[in-house]
Amino acid sequence: MSDIERLNSMLPNSLSVEESREKGILTLSVGPQHPGSGHFRLIIKVDGDIIVDAEPDPGYVHRGEEKMCEYRNFMQNIPHLERPVIADSCSILYPYCLAIEELLNIEAPRRAKFIRVIMSEINKMIFELYWLGIYGIFLGHSTMFMWPMADRELLIDLAELASGARVTHAYFVPGGVRNDLPDIFKDRAVRQLKYFRNRLNEYSKVFYENPLFIDRTKGVGILSREDAINLGVTGPVLRGSNVPYDIRKVEPYDVYDELNFDVKYMKDGDCFARAYVPYLEMYESVDLILQALEKMPDGPVRAKLPPNPKGKVGEVFKRVEAGRGELAYYVISDGTQKPYRVKLSVPSFRAIPAMRKLLIGARLADMPAIYWGLNYWPVEADR
Amino acid sequence: MKNQSPTNFNIWVGKLKEAIVKTIEPPIGYAINWGRIWSLWPVHLETACCSLEFGAASGPRYDVERFGIIEAFGSLRQCDLMVIQGTVTRKMAPRVRMIYDQMPDPKYVIAMGACAITGGLYFDSYNVLPGIDSIVPVDVYVPGCPPRPETLIQGCILLQEKIKYTKFR
Ligand code: SF4
Numbered sequence: 193m194s195d196i197e198r199l200n201s202m203l204p205n206s207l208s209v210e211e212s213r214e215k216g217i218l219t220l221s222v223g224p225q226h227p228g229s230g231h232f233r234l235i236i237k238v239d240g241d242i243i244v245d246a247e248p249d250p251g252y253v254h255r256g257e258e259k260m261c262e263y264r265n266f267m268q269n270i271p272h273l274e275r276p277v278i279a280d281s282c283s284i285l286y287p288y289c290l291a292i293e294e295l296l297n298i299e300a301p302r303r304a305k306f307i308r309v310i311m312s313e314i315n316k317m318i319f320e321l322y323w324l325g326i327y328g329i330f331l332g333h334s335t336m337f338m339w340p341m342a343d344r345e346l347l348i349d350l351a352e353l354a355s356g357a358r359v360t361h362a363y364f365v366p367g368g369v370r371n372d373l374p375d376i377f378k379d380r381a382v383r384q385l386k387y388f389r390n391r392l393n394e395y396s397k398v399f400y401e402n403p404l405f406i407d408r409t410k411g412v413g414i415l416s417r418e419d420a421i422n423l424g425v426t427g428p429v430l431r432g433s434n435v436p437y438d439i440r441k442v443e444p445y446d447v448y449d450e451l452n453f454d455v456k457y458m459k460d461g462d463c464f465a466r467a468y469v470p471y472l473e474m475y476e477s478v479d480l481i482l483q484a485l486e487k488m489p490d491g492p493v494r495a496k497l498p499p500n501p502k503g504k505v506g507e508v509f510k511r512v513e514a515g516r517g518e519l520a521y522y523v524i525s526d527g528t529q530k531p532y533r534v535k536l537s538v539p540s541f542r543a544i545p546a547m548r549k550l551l552i553g554a555r556l557a558d559m560p561a562i563y564w565g566l567n568y569w570p571v572e573a574d575r
Numbered sequence: 576m577k578n579q580s581p582t583n584f585n586i587w588v589g590k591l592k593e594a595i596v597k598t599i600e601p602p603i604g605y606a607i608n609w610g611r612i613w614s615l616w617p618v619h620l621e622t623a624c625c626s627l628e629f630g631a632a633s634g635p636r637y638d639v640e641r642f643g644i645i646e647a648f649g650s651l652r653q654c655d656l657m658v659i660q661g662t663v664t665r666k667m668a669p670r671v672r673m674i675y676d677q678m679p680d681p682k683y684v685i686a687m688g689a690c691a692i693t694g695g696l697y698f699d700s701y702n703v704l705p706g707i708d709s710i711v712p713v714d715v716y717v718p719g720c721p722p723r724p725e726t727l728i729q730g731c732i733l734l735q736e737k738i739k740y741t742k743f744r
Contacts, residue, residue, distance in 0.1 A: 280723065
Protein backbone atom coordinates (compact mmCIF):
# COMPACT_ATOMS: atom_id res chain seq x y z
CA MET A 193 0.00 0.00 0.00
CA SER A 194 1.34 3.40 -0.89
CA ASP A 195 1.49 6.18 1.66
CA ILE A 196 -1.44 8.00 0.11
CA GLU A 197 -3.63 4.90 0.14
CA ARG A 198 -2.75 4.23 3.73
CA LEU A 199 -3.65 7.79 4.66
CA ASN A 200 -6.92 7.56 2.76
CA SER A 201 -7.86 4.28 4.39
CA MET A 202 -7.52 5.89 7.80
CA LEU A 203 -9.87 8.74 7.00
CA PRO A 204 -13.63 8.28 6.74
CA ASN A 205 -15.18 8.44 3.27
CA SER A 206 -16.77 11.71 2.31
CA LEU A 207 -20.47 11.88 1.57
CA SER A 208 -21.84 12.29 -1.93
CA VAL A 209 -24.31 15.05 -2.76
CA GLU A 210 -27.29 12.67 -3.10
CA GLU A 211 -26.53 11.00 0.16
CA SER A 212 -26.41 14.25 2.06
CA ARG A 213 -29.65 15.44 0.49
CA GLU A 214 -31.41 12.30 1.55
CA LYS A 215 -30.25 12.50 5.10
CA GLY A 216 -31.08 16.20 5.48
CA ILE A 217 -27.51 17.22 6.01
CA LEU A 218 -26.56 20.89 6.02
CA THR A 219 -23.39 22.10 4.37
CA LEU A 220 -21.63 25.08 5.94
CA SER A 221 -18.67 26.96 4.60
CA VAL A 222 -16.60 28.32 7.47
CA GLY A 223 -14.19 30.92 6.20
CA PRO A 224 -12.14 32.44 4.66
CA GLN A 225 -13.70 35.28 6.63
CA HIS A 226 -14.44 34.11 10.16
CA PRO A 227 -13.87 35.53 13.61
CA GLY A 228 -10.81 33.45 14.35
CA SER A 229 -7.78 33.24 12.19
CA GLY A 230 -8.87 33.82 8.64
CA HIS A 231 -7.31 32.71 5.38
CA PHE A 232 -8.56 29.18 5.68
CA ARG A 233 -11.84 27.52 4.80
CA LEU A 234 -13.53 24.47 6.20
CA ILE A 235 -16.44 22.95 4.36
CA ILE A 236 -18.45 21.29 7.05
CA LYS A 237 -21.47 19.02 6.79
CA VAL A 238 -23.59 18.89 9.90
CA ASP A 239 -26.35 16.54 10.94
CA GLY A 240 -28.02 18.49 13.72
CA ASP A 241 -25.15 19.42 15.95
CA ILE A 242 -22.77 16.67 14.89
CA ILE A 243 -20.20 17.17 12.16
CA VAL A 244 -20.48 14.31 9.69
CA ASP A 245 -17.94 15.49 7.18
CA ALA A 246 -15.29 18.15 7.13
CA GLU A 247 -13.20 19.19 4.20
CA PRO A 248 -10.30 21.56 4.81
CA ASP A 249 -9.72 23.97 1.94
CA PRO A 250 -6.28 25.51 2.27
CA GLY A 251 -4.47 27.58 -0.33
CA TYR A 252 -5.70 31.12 0.26
CA VAL A 253 -2.19 32.40 0.95
CA HIS A 254 -0.24 30.30 -1.51
CA ARG A 255 2.49 32.69 -2.60
CA GLY A 256 4.82 30.32 -4.38
CA GLU A 257 7.72 30.50 -1.94
CA GLU A 258 9.37 27.39 -3.31
CA LYS A 259 9.30 28.65 -6.89
CA MET A 260 10.59 32.05 -5.83
CA CYS A 261 13.57 30.41 -4.16
CA GLU A 262 14.72 29.19 -7.53
CA TYR A 263 15.30 32.61 -9.03
CA ARG A 264 16.98 34.29 -6.08
CA ASN A 265 20.41 33.49 -4.80
CA PHE A 266 21.15 31.90 -1.46
CA MET A 267 21.28 35.19 0.45
CA GLN A 268 18.36 36.87 -1.30
CA ASN A 269 16.12 34.04 -0.22
CA ILE A 270 16.37 34.97 3.44
CA PRO A 271 13.73 37.72 3.74
CA HIS A 272 10.94 36.03 1.87
CA LEU A 273 11.51 32.64 3.45
CA GLU A 274 10.72 33.97 6.89
CA ARG A 275 7.43 35.50 5.82
CA PRO A 276 5.30 32.33 5.97
CA VAL A 277 5.36 32.48 9.72
CA ILE A 278 6.53 35.85 10.89
CA ALA A 279 5.49 35.05 14.44
CA ASP A 280 8.26 32.46 14.51
CA SER A 281 10.54 33.93 11.89
CA CYS A 282 13.83 32.67 13.30
CA SER A 283 12.74 29.05 13.47
CA ILE A 284 11.66 28.97 9.86
CA LEU A 285 15.02 30.32 8.70
CA TYR A 286 17.00 28.02 10.94
CA PRO A 287 16.93 24.85 8.80
CA TYR A 288 17.51 26.90 5.67
CA CYS A 289 20.69 28.33 7.16
CA LEU A 290 21.83 24.90 8.30
CA ALA A 291 21.23 23.46 4.85
CA ILE A 292 22.97 26.26 2.99
CA GLU A 293 25.92 26.08 5.38
CA GLU A 294 26.36 22.47 4.44
CA LEU A 295 26.11 23.28 0.74
CA LEU A 296 28.61 26.13 1.01
CA ASN A 297 30.87 24.06 3.22
CA ILE A 298 31.15 26.56 6.06
CA GLU A 299 30.45 26.36 9.75
CA ALA A 300 28.96 29.00 11.98
CA PRO A 301 31.22 30.27 14.79
CA ARG A 302 30.49 28.92 18.23
CA ARG A 303 29.09 32.16 19.59
CA ALA A 304 26.69 32.37 16.67
CA LYS A 305 25.39 28.91 17.48
CA PHE A 306 24.47 30.00 20.98
CA ILE A 307 22.88 33.19 19.72
CA ARG A 308 20.82 31.15 17.30
CA VAL A 309 19.57 28.94 20.09
CA ILE A 310 18.64 32.00 22.14
CA MET A 311 16.82 33.70 19.30
CA SER A 312 15.00 30.63 18.13
CA GLU A 313 13.77 29.90 21.65
CA ILE A 314 12.62 33.50 22.07
CA ASN A 315 10.78 33.27 18.79
CA LYS A 316 9.23 29.99 19.78
CA MET A 317 7.82 31.63 22.87
CA ILE A 318 6.58 34.59 20.85
CA PHE A 319 4.73 32.19 18.61
CA GLU A 320 3.30 30.15 21.45
CA LEU A 321 2.02 33.25 23.21
CA TYR A 322 0.38 34.53 20.04
CA TRP A 323 -1.15 31.14 19.49
CA LEU A 324 -2.49 31.06 23.03
CA GLY A 325 -3.93 34.55 22.59
CA ILE A 326 -5.82 33.57 19.46
CA TYR A 327 -6.98 30.41 21.20
CA GLY A 328 -8.56 32.76 23.72
CA ILE A 329 -10.48 34.48 20.92
CA PHE A 330 -11.66 31.15 19.59
CA LEU A 331 -12.91 30.10 23.01
CA GLY A 332 -14.42 33.50 23.86
CA HIS A 333 -12.02 34.24 26.69
CA SER A 334 -10.74 37.84 26.31
CA THR A 335 -8.28 37.74 29.18
CA MET A 336 -6.59 34.90 27.42
CA PHE A 337 -6.08 37.19 24.44
CA MET A 338 -4.87 40.18 26.45
CA TRP A 339 -2.39 38.56 28.81
CA PRO A 340 -0.28 36.60 26.31
CA MET A 341 -0.35 39.57 23.93
CA ALA A 342 1.03 41.83 26.64
CA ASP A 343 3.76 39.40 27.69
CA ARG A 344 4.62 38.73 24.10
CA GLU A 345 5.61 42.36 23.68
CA LEU A 346 8.34 41.91 26.29
CA LEU A 347 9.88 39.10 24.32
CA ILE A 348 9.45 41.05 21.10
CA ASP A 349 11.42 43.85 22.75
CA LEU A 350 14.22 41.41 23.44
CA ALA A 351 14.25 40.15 19.87
CA GLU A 352 14.10 43.73 18.62
CA LEU A 353 17.08 44.63 20.75
CA ALA A 354 19.10 41.88 19.11
CA SER A 355 17.96 42.22 15.52
CA GLY A 356 16.38 45.64 15.07
CA ALA A 357 13.01 44.49 13.81
CA ARG A 358 9.85 43.63 15.67
CA VAL A 359 8.87 40.39 14.01
CA THR A 360 10.65 39.98 10.71
CA HIS A 361 14.20 39.80 11.95
CA ALA A 362 16.06 38.25 8.99
CA TYR A 363 18.60 37.65 11.71
CA PHE A 364 19.90 34.21 10.82
CA VAL A 365 22.13 34.06 7.77
CA PRO A 366 24.08 31.13 6.35
CA GLY A 367 27.30 31.26 8.33
CA GLY A 368 26.00 32.60 11.62
CA VAL A 369 23.87 35.56 12.56
CA ARG A 370 23.70 39.02 11.03
CA ASN A 371 25.14 41.01 13.92
CA ASP A 372 26.33 40.50 17.46
CA LEU A 373 24.09 40.94 20.48
CA PRO A 374 24.30 44.39 22.11
CA ASP A 375 26.07 44.57 25.46
CA ILE A 376 22.95 45.18 27.48
CA PHE A 377 21.22 42.14 26.02
CA LYS A 378 22.28 39.69 28.70
CA ASP A 379 21.13 41.73 31.69
CA ARG A 380 17.92 42.70 30.00
CA ALA A 381 17.18 39.12 28.97
CA VAL A 382 17.84 37.67 32.40
CA ARG A 383 15.61 40.26 34.05
CA GLN A 384 12.76 39.92 31.60
CA LEU A 385 12.85 36.15 31.49
CA LYS A 386 12.68 35.91 35.28
CA TYR A 387 9.69 38.20 35.25
CA PHE A 388 8.17 36.15 32.45
CA ARG A 389 8.59 32.93 34.39
CA ASN A 390 6.63 34.40 37.28
CA ARG A 391 3.93 35.43 34.84
CA LEU A 392 3.80 31.88 33.51
CA ASN A 393 2.96 30.62 36.99
CA GLU A 394 -0.06 32.92 36.95
CA TYR A 395 -1.14 31.61 33.55
CA SER A 396 -1.75 28.24 35.06
CA LYS A 397 -4.24 29.67 37.56
CA VAL A 398 -6.02 31.98 35.16
CA PHE A 399 -6.20 29.81 32.04
CA TYR A 400 -5.47 26.19 32.69
CA GLU A 401 -7.49 25.91 35.90
CA ASN A 402 -10.28 28.01 34.48
CA PRO A 403 -13.56 26.04 34.28
CA LEU A 404 -14.40 27.68 30.94
CA PHE A 405 -11.17 26.55 29.37
CA ILE A 406 -11.36 23.08 30.91
CA ASP A 407 -14.96 22.53 29.81
CA ARG A 408 -14.24 23.50 26.27
CA THR A 409 -11.01 21.56 25.82
CA LYS A 410 -10.84 18.55 28.18
CA GLY A 411 -11.86 15.39 26.41
CA VAL A 412 -12.48 17.24 23.14
CA GLY A 413 -10.90 15.99 19.93
CA ILE A 414 -8.96 13.05 21.29
CA LEU A 415 -6.13 11.96 19.01
CA SER A 416 -4.81 8.57 20.02
CA ARG A 417 -1.13 7.75 20.02
CA GLU A 418 -1.38 5.47 16.98
CA ASP A 419 -3.38 7.98 14.96
CA ALA A 420 -0.99 10.77 15.84
CA ILE A 421 1.94 8.77 14.58
CA ASN A 422 0.23 7.44 11.47
CA LEU A 423 -1.30 10.75 10.41
CA GLY A 424 2.09 12.37 10.65
CA VAL A 425 1.40 15.25 13.00
CA THR A 426 4.39 16.85 14.68
CA GLY A 427 5.32 19.13 17.50
CA PRO A 428 3.04 19.90 20.44
CA VAL A 429 0.21 17.95 18.80
CA LEU A 430 2.32 14.82 18.68
CA ARG A 431 3.70 15.36 22.16
CA GLY A 432 0.19 15.97 23.43
CA SER A 433 -0.66 12.45 22.27
CA ASN A 434 1.89 10.75 24.46
CA VAL A 435 4.82 10.66 22.03
CA PRO A 436 7.91 12.30 23.55
CA TYR A 437 9.49 13.18 20.21
CA ASP A 438 11.49 16.35 19.78
CA ILE A 439 14.02 17.03 17.01
CA ARG A 440 16.17 18.93 19.48
CA LYS A 441 16.71 15.62 21.31
CA VAL A 442 16.42 13.13 18.47
CA GLU A 443 18.73 14.89 16.05
CA PRO A 444 20.49 17.70 17.95
CA TYR A 445 21.62 20.60 15.79
CA ASP A 446 23.96 23.44 16.72
CA VAL A 447 24.53 23.36 20.48
CA TYR A 448 21.34 21.74 21.69
CA ASP A 449 23.26 18.66 22.79
CA GLU A 450 25.22 20.75 25.30
CA LEU A 451 22.14 22.20 26.98
CA ASN A 452 19.88 20.49 29.47
CA PHE A 453 16.20 20.29 28.81
CA ASP A 454 13.36 17.82 29.01
CA VAL A 455 10.92 16.86 26.32
CA LYS A 456 7.52 17.74 27.72
CA TYR A 457 4.58 15.60 26.76
CA MET A 458 1.08 14.76 27.89
CA LYS A 459 -0.79 11.48 27.88
CA ASP A 460 -4.39 12.42 27.05
CA GLY A 461 -4.21 13.58 23.44
CA ASP A 462 -7.13 15.99 23.79
CA CYS A 463 -7.27 19.73 23.11
CA PHE A 464 -6.28 20.49 26.67
CA ALA A 465 -3.11 18.44 26.36
CA ARG A 466 -2.28 20.15 23.08
CA ALA A 467 -2.69 23.53 24.74
CA TYR A 468 -0.78 22.53 27.86
CA VAL A 469 2.32 21.19 26.11
CA PRO A 470 3.33 24.61 24.68
CA TYR A 471 2.84 26.06 28.13
CA LEU A 472 5.24 23.55 29.66
CA GLU A 473 7.64 24.14 26.81
CA MET A 474 7.77 27.83 27.54
CA TYR A 475 9.35 27.00 30.90
CA GLU A 476 11.90 24.87 29.10
CA SER A 477 12.61 27.66 26.63
CA VAL A 478 13.24 30.13 29.44
CA ASP A 479 15.66 27.68 31.02
CA LEU A 480 17.38 27.04 27.72
CA ILE A 481 17.92 30.73 27.09
CA LEU A 482 19.31 31.30 30.56
CA GLN A 483 21.69 28.35 30.14
CA ALA A 484 22.80 29.52 26.71
CA LEU A 485 23.42 33.04 27.99
CA GLU A 486 25.67 31.58 30.70
CA LYS A 487 27.63 29.29 28.40
CA MET A 488 27.96 31.68 25.46
CA PRO A 489 31.63 32.31 24.59
CA ASP A 490 33.02 35.48 23.04
CA GLY A 491 34.17 35.65 19.46
CA PRO A 492 32.96 36.33 15.96
CA VAL A 493 29.35 35.71 15.05
CA ARG A 494 29.52 35.31 11.30
CA ALA A 495 31.73 33.20 9.09
CA LYS A 496 33.38 34.97 6.17
CA LEU A 497 31.73 34.34 2.84
CA PRO A 498 32.41 35.62 -0.69
CA PRO A 499 29.72 38.02 -1.98
CA ASN A 500 27.84 35.61 -4.18
CA PRO A 501 28.76 32.16 -2.91
CA LYS A 502 28.36 29.12 -5.12
CA GLY A 503 27.07 25.90 -3.61
CA LYS A 504 28.53 22.49 -4.26
CA VAL A 505 26.53 20.07 -6.35
CA GLY A 506 24.36 17.97 -4.11
CA GLU A 507 21.32 17.87 -1.90
CA VAL A 508 20.73 18.46 1.80
CA PHE A 509 17.93 17.77 4.18
CA LYS A 510 17.85 19.64 7.48
CA ARG A 511 15.18 19.88 10.11
CA VAL A 512 14.62 21.74 13.33
CA GLU A 513 11.98 21.96 16.00
CA ALA A 514 9.88 25.08 15.47
CA GLY A 515 7.02 26.34 17.59
CA ARG A 516 4.54 24.19 15.71
CA GLY A 517 6.62 21.11 15.21
CA GLU A 518 9.19 19.70 12.90
CA LEU A 519 10.24 22.10 10.14
CA ALA A 520 12.39 20.73 7.36
CA TYR A 521 14.09 22.01 4.23
CA TYR A 522 15.23 19.93 1.32
CA VAL A 523 17.61 21.88 -0.89
CA ILE A 524 19.12 20.73 -4.17
CA SER A 525 21.99 22.71 -5.61
CA ASP A 526 23.43 22.37 -9.11
CA GLY A 527 26.62 24.25 -8.41
CA THR A 528 25.37 27.76 -9.22
CA GLN A 529 24.60 30.73 -7.03
CA LYS A 530 20.95 29.81 -6.82
CA PRO A 531 19.31 26.72 -5.39
CA TYR A 532 17.95 24.35 -8.00
CA ARG A 533 15.01 23.33 -5.85
CA VAL A 534 13.93 24.18 -2.34
CA LYS A 535 11.26 22.14 -0.66
CA LEU A 536 9.74 23.36 2.56
CA SER A 537 8.16 20.74 4.72
CA VAL A 538 6.08 22.62 7.24
CA PRO A 539 4.42 21.30 10.39
CA SER A 540 1.12 23.12 9.85
CA PHE A 541 0.38 21.32 6.63
CA ARG A 542 0.68 17.99 8.36
CA ALA A 543 -2.11 18.91 10.73
CA ILE A 544 -4.67 18.82 7.92
CA PRO A 545 -5.28 15.03 7.82
CA ALA A 546 -5.59 15.02 11.60
CA MET A 547 -7.99 17.95 11.45
CA ARG A 548 -10.40 16.03 9.26
CA LYS A 549 -10.11 12.95 11.40
CA LEU A 550 -10.82 14.86 14.62
CA LEU A 551 -13.63 17.03 13.28
CA ILE A 552 -15.74 14.14 12.02
CA GLY A 553 -17.99 13.09 14.84
CA ALA A 554 -17.32 16.16 16.94
CA ARG A 555 -19.94 18.73 17.89
CA LEU A 556 -20.10 21.95 15.87
CA ALA A 557 -19.33 24.01 18.96
CA ASP A 558 -16.08 22.16 19.43
CA MET A 559 -14.87 23.02 15.95
CA PRO A 560 -12.93 26.19 16.90
CA ALA A 561 -11.17 24.45 19.77
CA ILE A 562 -10.15 21.53 17.58
CA TYR A 563 -9.14 23.66 14.62
CA TRP A 564 -6.90 26.07 16.47
CA GLY A 565 -5.73 23.46 18.94
CA LEU A 566 -3.96 21.62 16.13
CA ASN A 567 -1.42 24.45 15.92
CA TYR A 568 -2.42 25.16 12.36
CA TRP A 569 -0.95 28.33 10.89
CA PRO A 570 -2.60 28.88 7.49
CA VAL A 571 0.08 31.12 5.97
CA GLU A 572 2.74 28.56 6.70
CA ALA A 573 0.70 25.64 5.46
CA ASP A 574 0.06 27.33 2.12
CA ARG A 575 3.60 28.70 1.74
CA MET B 576 -50.33 85.64 -8.93
CA LYS B 577 -51.04 85.33 -12.63
CA ASN B 578 -47.62 84.46 -14.02
CA GLN B 579 -47.08 81.64 -11.49
CA SER B 580 -46.13 78.84 -13.92
CA PRO B 581 -45.08 75.35 -12.79
CA THR B 582 -41.53 76.03 -14.05
CA ASN B 583 -41.10 79.05 -11.84
CA PHE B 584 -42.52 77.16 -8.94
CA ASN B 585 -40.04 74.33 -9.44
CA ILE B 586 -37.11 76.74 -9.54
CA TRP B 587 -38.32 78.31 -6.35
CA VAL B 588 -38.62 74.95 -4.60
CA GLY B 589 -35.17 74.00 -5.82
CA LYS B 590 -33.68 77.16 -4.42
CA LEU B 591 -35.44 76.61 -1.11
CA LYS B 592 -34.05 73.09 -0.89
CA GLU B 593 -30.58 74.37 -1.60
CA ALA B 594 -30.90 76.96 1.10
CA ILE B 595 -32.17 74.42 3.63
CA VAL B 596 -29.41 71.95 2.78
CA LYS B 597 -26.82 74.70 3.08
CA THR B 598 -27.99 75.66 6.52
CA ILE B 599 -28.45 72.23 8.02
CA GLU B 600 -25.68 70.35 6.20
CA PRO B 601 -22.72 71.60 8.23
CA PRO B 602 -24.08 70.72 11.67
CA ILE B 603 -25.74 67.45 10.67
CA GLY B 604 -22.89 66.40 8.41
CA TYR B 605 -20.46 67.17 11.16
CA ALA B 606 -22.46 65.17 13.66
CA ILE B 607 -22.75 62.18 11.35
CA ASN B 608 -19.08 62.24 10.37
CA TRP B 609 -18.17 62.55 14.03
CA GLY B 610 -20.22 59.46 14.71
CA ARG B 611 -18.53 57.57 11.91
CA ILE B 612 -15.05 58.57 13.01
CA TRP B 613 -15.35 57.16 16.47
CA SER B 614 -17.07 53.94 15.62
CA LEU B 615 -15.08 52.30 12.84
CA TRP B 616 -15.68 48.59 12.89
CA PRO B 617 -13.15 46.58 10.94
CA VAL B 618 -14.07 43.33 9.23
CA HIS B 619 -12.12 40.38 10.49
CA LEU B 620 -10.58 39.46 7.20
CA GLU B 621 -7.05 38.23 7.38
CA THR B 622 -5.36 37.67 4.09
CA ALA B 623 -1.74 37.00 5.08
CA CYS B 624 0.98 37.53 7.64
CA CYS B 625 0.31 41.22 8.37
CA SER B 626 -2.60 40.01 10.49
CA LEU B 627 -0.06 39.38 13.22
CA GLU B 628 0.66 43.07 13.65
CA PHE B 629 -3.03 43.82 13.38
CA GLY B 630 -3.50 41.50 16.34
CA ALA B 631 -0.69 43.21 18.19
CA ALA B 632 -2.30 46.59 17.47
CA SER B 633 -5.50 45.49 19.17
CA GLY B 634 -3.52 44.03 22.02
CA PRO B 635 -2.90 45.82 25.30
CA ARG B 636 0.26 47.69 24.45
CA TYR B 637 -0.93 49.54 21.35
CA ASP B 638 -4.66 49.31 21.94
CA VAL B 639 -6.26 50.86 18.85
CA GLU B 640 -9.54 50.91 20.70
CA ARG B 641 -8.61 54.21 22.28
CA PHE B 642 -8.78 55.76 18.80
CA GLY B 643 -12.26 54.47 18.20
CA ILE B 644 -11.33 51.45 16.11
CA ILE B 645 -13.08 48.56 17.70
CA GLU B 646 -11.61 45.11 17.76
CA ALA B 647 -12.53 42.99 14.82
CA PHE B 648 -14.93 40.47 16.25
CA GLY B 649 -18.14 41.80 14.77
CA SER B 650 -20.42 40.64 12.01
CA LEU B 651 -19.86 41.67 8.42
CA ARG B 652 -23.18 43.52 8.27
CA GLN B 653 -22.21 46.11 10.84
CA CYS B 654 -18.68 46.74 9.63
CA ASP B 655 -17.57 49.83 7.79
CA LEU B 656 -13.81 49.41 7.67
CA MET B 657 -11.86 46.78 5.81
CA VAL B 658 -8.21 46.41 6.60
CA ILE B 659 -6.57 44.28 3.92
CA GLN B 660 -3.87 42.62 5.95
CA GLY B 661 -1.26 41.71 3.42
CA THR B 662 -0.94 39.58 0.32
CA VAL B 663 -4.05 38.94 -1.71
CA THR B 664 -3.65 35.86 -3.84
CA ARG B 665 -5.63 34.91 -6.88
CA LYS B 666 -7.75 32.53 -4.84
CA MET B 667 -8.49 35.16 -2.20
CA ALA B 668 -9.23 38.09 -4.54
CA PRO B 669 -12.84 37.13 -5.45
CA ARG B 670 -13.59 36.56 -1.78
CA VAL B 671 -12.20 39.95 -0.82
CA ARG B 672 -14.45 41.61 -3.38
CA MET B 673 -17.42 39.55 -2.23
CA ILE B 674 -16.88 40.61 1.36
CA TYR B 675 -16.48 44.23 0.30
CA ASP B 676 -19.75 44.09 -1.60
CA GLN B 677 -21.58 42.69 1.40
CA MET B 678 -20.58 45.54 3.68
CA PRO B 679 -23.09 48.38 4.08
CA ASP B 680 -22.25 51.90 2.89
CA PRO B 681 -20.27 53.98 3.76
CA LYS B 682 -17.22 51.77 3.75
CA TYR B 683 -13.52 52.46 3.88
CA VAL B 684 -10.51 50.37 2.97
CA ILE B 685 -7.03 50.46 4.44
CA ALA B 686 -4.34 48.62 2.50
CA MET B 687 -1.92 47.33 5.10
CA GLY B 688 1.53 46.16 4.16
CA ALA B 689 3.71 46.32 1.09
CA CYS B 690 1.97 43.27 -0.34
CA ALA B 691 -1.44 44.90 -0.35
CA ILE B 692 -0.01 48.02 -1.96
CA THR B 693 2.16 46.64 -4.76
CA GLY B 694 2.74 42.96 -4.15
CA GLY B 695 5.74 43.70 -1.96
CA LEU B 696 8.24 40.90 -1.63
CA TYR B 697 6.07 38.73 -3.80
CA PHE B 698 5.96 41.10 -6.77
CA ASP B 699 7.17 38.34 -9.09
CA SER B 700 5.20 35.47 -7.68
CA TYR B 701 2.78 33.73 -9.99
CA ASN B 702 -0.10 33.69 -7.55
CA VAL B 703 -0.04 37.14 -5.95
CA LEU B 704 -1.97 40.23 -7.06
CA PRO B 705 0.28 43.24 -7.64
CA GLY B 706 -1.68 45.46 -5.28
CA ILE B 707 -5.34 45.41 -4.39
CA ASP B 708 -6.36 48.63 -6.12
CA SER B 709 -7.69 46.57 -8.97
CA ILE B 710 -10.32 44.89 -6.81
CA VAL B 711 -11.35 47.40 -4.14
CA PRO B 712 -10.98 51.19 -3.86
CA VAL B 713 -8.38 52.05 -1.24
CA ASP B 714 -8.56 55.05 1.08
CA VAL B 715 -5.31 54.82 3.03
CA TYR B 716 -2.11 52.97 2.29
CA VAL B 717 -0.03 51.82 5.24
CA PRO B 718 3.44 50.81 4.06
CA GLY B 719 5.74 48.40 5.84
CA CYS B 720 6.47 44.71 5.86
CA PRO B 721 4.78 44.26 8.24
CA PRO B 722 3.88 47.81 9.31
CA ARG B 723 4.56 48.39 12.96
CA PRO B 724 1.39 48.80 15.01
CA GLU B 725 2.20 52.49 15.39
CA THR B 726 2.13 52.86 11.62
CA LEU B 727 -1.21 51.12 11.43
CA ILE B 728 -2.56 53.45 14.10
CA GLN B 729 -1.31 56.44 12.14
CA GLY B 730 -3.06 55.08 9.08
CA CYS B 731 -6.29 54.80 11.05
CA ILE B 732 -5.93 58.38 12.26
CA LEU B 733 -5.38 59.54 8.68
CA LEU B 734 -8.56 57.75 7.68
CA GLN B 735 -10.46 59.48 10.46
CA GLU B 736 -9.08 62.78 9.26
CA LYS B 737 -10.30 61.96 5.78
CA ILE B 738 -13.77 61.06 7.00
CA LYS B 739 -13.94 64.31 8.93
CA TYR B 740 -13.57 66.39 5.78
CA THR B 741 -15.73 64.30 3.48
CA LYS B 742 -19.03 65.78 2.43
CA PHE B 743 -21.95 64.09 4.08
CA ARG B 744 -24.15 62.30 1.57
S1 SF4 C 1 3.71 43.10 3.60
FE1 SF4 C 1 5.18 41.64 4.49
S2 SF4 C 1 4.26 41.02 6.43
FE2 SF4 C 1 2.65 41.96 5.20
S3 SF4 C 1 1.67 40.27 4.12
FE3 SF4 C 1 3.28 41.05 2.78
S4 SF4 C 1 5.05 39.78 3.24
FE4 SF4 C 1 3.62 39.52 4.91
